[in-house]
Amino acid sequence: MLDRLKSIEPARLYTAGILIAIILLVVFINSYFVMWAFFGICYLLAFYEASKLYGSQSIGIYAAAIFIWALSAIYPAPLETLFLVLVILASYQAFTKKGSWNDLMPLLYPTVPFLFLLALYKDYGIGAIVWLIFVVALTDTAAFFGGKMFGTRRFSETSPNKTQEGVFIGVAVATLIGTLAGLSTVSFEKAFAITVLTSLASVFGDLYESYLKREAGVKDSGRLFPGHGGILDRADGFMFGGIIMLVCLRGLAG
Template identity: 30%
Template sequence: MTRKDRWSDLNVRLISAGVMIVLGIIAVWLGGVPFTVAIWVLGGAMVWELSRMLGGQAWAPGMGVVASLALALAWLLPVWLALPVLIAVACFGAWQIAERRILFGAFAAAILLACYATLLLRIEAGMAWLLWVVCVVVATDVAGYVAGRALGGPKLWPAISPKKTWSGTVAGWLAAGVMGAGFGIFLGEGTGLMLLSVVLSVAGQAGDIWESWIKRRVGVKDSSNLIPGHGGVLDRFDAMLGATLLAGALWLFGLLPGII
């Protein structure tokens, strides 16, 4: 790969990323109904993409709508009841396909639970904690992309994600640690968030790799073409799924520092 090829998609990626960042900041800042509805829509879009990839093209739009409605219903229920409802919807979707049922059910459940966790973090834990998760994931992604393209080197897992390198992976961890230190100072936690941010970064990378593995298994490059330069919604938010699942679980069990 030539140096020009390495950066050929950068302009499109930056423009799309800029639009998403602006819209994301507005939604997170507003909170309430705008943010909640946005998460419902994103969750439905990701389940729609997953359904298409795993062979359910005929019922994918319907499953996307069902996923959005399930998130809306779950938000009206107490947590102890909302989580089983979301898992049940994922199982219902798995029942609709002839093969890869376990894979669909597991990933669809991860999508729905991560979306629910995102709502909890913004509305219950507070905007600063959701911004921490988002910034850690973005810092990991940007540092990994730049270091991987600039430095290259040994591949992280070429059979699953051929573009990811160890240099990009480690750069992502370092960027996450720096971001965690900054948020730790801002939130009055000192540098205590540094290590947790690195763990969050690893969880995000795991979500990215899981989605990449699914795409390799079904033979597709992107989950869809909804976002220019980034592929589909899942391609852009796969890392966020892993990170918010972890952060949401920590919040539910009272393990996030500074949040009782």
């Protein structure tokens, strides 16, 4: 088991340390504008990577992405800005008979998840964001090390390196510790349920991004983070997890 752990790239650990420091700074500042700017930078980088994975050839969608995020800063319901742009783009596509679904897909993923993340912060504050970070980070980290040490059975054909044992350990650790992080927002029972669902969602967020890379024939979504790949490689779990957490909070927490 120790031999498996020794195979971990040092660059992966160094990069993780830098990312943690940046996230801690953003959380400490706890400003809507700073959070909007932070999510915005991540979103635009993720949008670029996703466009490449989808094989989009449209330049106009980048203008649409910038417009969506700029509007989300001042519009009271960030999620609604997406549908305005989708109506405009669908109308343009129908009128000109140009473009393809690959051009529209980046406006669903990663656009929708990042709008959900912004709405999560706006509606439930920094506590919910910290909770999400705990759940997703613990799921990913525990699954990674658990899989390295105990993994023998493949979890999915989409991601050969992900094991059933690793996923189980990741979700279990995230649930045990992540539930405590949610107690400042909801009751224990609701925190437990939301944590489990969010943890599972983050696993499939990772899996979906692996599917996109597999379809595109690439190992990583980008090269932004040494040892980790691109922004999508780091944010995939947060994107699916953020959607589920917000839906659960609105549905279960009232």
